[in-house]
Amino acid sequence: MKRRWLLTAVMVVTASAVHAQSVTYNHDAPKQGQITVMETGTGTLSPELYYWALHNKYRKSAAGKNKLSYRTLAGVNLYNQVDEAEAIDSALVSRAKIEALNVADRQIDIAWLAEGDKIDGQMERLKRNIDRILPAGGTPDDKERWTEYYHIYQCAIDATRDAYMPNAQRKKEYLRIYEDVARQNEILVGYLARRQNATVTGSLLSATDNRRLHKGSIVREAMNRWNESRLAVRGSQSGGGTETGDGEETVSRGK
Secondary structure: OHHHHHHHHHHHHHHHEEEEEEEEOOOOOOHHHHHHHHHHHOOOOOOHHHHHHHHHHHOOOOOHOHHHHHHHHHHHHHHHHHHHHHHHHHHHHHHHHHHHHHHHHHHHOHHHHHHHHHHHEEEEEHHHHOOOOOOOOOHHHHHHHHHHHHHHHHHHHHHHHOOOOOOHHHHHHHHHHHHHHHHHHHHHHHHHHHHHHHHHHHHEEEEEEEEHOOOOHHHHHHHHHHHHHHHHHHHOOOOOOOOOOOOOOOOOOOO
């Protein structure tokens, strides 16, 4: 008995659930016609009087503005873009390879390995010449000016080493710096030579000014040298001439 009541209850609940989930479909022909015209361009807009009176412009162009034509045109355009996309992809891959080589070329400073020792030698020479300015008679302002030149070139070297550029361009910049430093070294050497000569000349002039000249002794030394030369010349010649002790000569003439 209980089993029968249980089965009856299950059947009642199942029937009510099926009734609650049933779908009622009310067909609306005017809406279906409008959707068909909008999607594919086929069908009719109804009621005719409504569209003629209120949407006459839309009624005339609705079939030509359907979504199907736009979808078809978009598909064709997308298909035509396949070749262009493949060409762009190939170009980008090729460009990426080139840029990878460029990055490697810019990150490793091979130019400094070739030109670094030469530039360092010129910079060391310039520094030594700058240190010789004061001993050669230069002024502190001159040394400061040349020291600023040294710092300018050192800054140019550091900037070139840190720059993002290919090694070919980097080598050109190093060679320009080397030429400029060498030229400034030659100018500085000429300046040091002039200062050194001026110092030596000034010392000689100062020594000459401090000397006291003894004119009497100079005259006596000159007379002694003259007498010695005269005696040497007369002694080598023959003749009857006699000589006095005062440096005067007498000549005996025959009758």
